[in-house]
Amino acid sequence: MLLYRTDKGAVTIQDGQAYATEGEWDDLVNDDVLADRLASVVENSVPNPALLNAIHSPLPPLVSQEIWAAGVTYFRSRTARMEESEVAGGGDFYDRVYAAKRPELFLKATPHRTVGTGQAMHLRKDSKWIVPEPELTLAVSSKGKIIGYTIGNDLSCRDLEGENPLYLPQAKTFDRCASVGPALLITRDPLPKETTISLTIRREGAKVFEESTTLANLKRSPEELVEFLFRDNSHPKGCLLMTGTGIVPPDDFSLRPGDMVEIHIEGIGRLVNTME
Incomplete structure (x- = not known):
């Protein structure tokens, strides 16, 4: 089932209906048996075809939730981080965290810094090397239970992070730095490792980059990342957790105003944003 947040309220989609x-969004996403709750809605309700229009322009699937992110969880990300920080002497840190017991976790965005599908993301003005990072994103309840999945774009300034790892907060967190959506996939089961994540970037209508990966390349399990995130760190309204990227555009590529970024994850849909 897919759960959309819309201007008409929450909408559940099942079999095209x-x-x-x-329920308020904050209550829904903190229900540890949300899959059962939505199954009951589908079983005991009459479909409303008018609501199909509302999901064409969904709101970001969060209200009070922070967005956190994990880094260097794919080998491709490890390699890219090491390359960009080599001159500054920080490359070894990324190699070490990839193999370490403790993952890299950081606060990515608050709700007011977040947009949804169809909305514009912001290219930080003091960065000259900005890339999208397509990421499976976990919807986690206040009790630390994964209740669903969505798509995330962790917009990142590679030149700032590469100059000094201590600049990570500035490289990652700024106005409209995160996009999530279009909906939450609500399921009782973990996503299959064969699940594909794909990234397409278009410039002036022409495709300039396209690549895919699968969850089989994710080094750490979603459950492991959540367990570390909740250590001595409460999330009373739940949270979203981006799980890292396995797709990195080439070093000579940077986003420009007007570029369109599309991220697709099987079973969830497409997250589409323009850059400005």
Whole structure:
């Protein structure tokens, strides 16, 4: 099932049918048995075809939730981080964290710094090397249970992070630095390792980059990342957790205003944003 946040309220989609879903968003995403709750909605409600229009322009699937992120969870990310920070002498840190017991975790964005599909993301003005990072994103309840999955774009300034690892907060967190959506995939089961994540970038209508990976390349399990995130760190409204990227554009590529970034994850949909 897919759960959308819309201007008409929460909407559950099952088998192409739309169902009005009662409850405030913060309450829904902190229900540890949300899959059962939505299954009951589908079983005991009449579909509302009018709500299908609402999901074409969904709101970001968060209200009070922070977005956190994990880094260097794919070998491709490890290699890219080592290359960009080699001159500054920080490359060894990324090699070590890839193999370390403790993962890299950081606060990515708050709700007011986050956009949804169809909205514009912001290219930081003091960076000259900015790339999208397509990431499976976990929806986690206040009790630390993964209740669903969505798509995330962790917009990143590679030149700032490469200059000095201590610049990570500035490289990662700024206005409209994160995009999530279009919906939450609500399921009781973990996603298959064969699940594909793909990234396409278009410039003036022409495709300038395209690549895919699968969850089989994710070094750490979602459950492991959540367990570390919740150590002595409470999330009373739940949170979203980006799980890292396995796709990195070439070193000579940087996003420009007007570029369109599309991220697709099987079973969830497409997250599409323009850059400005």
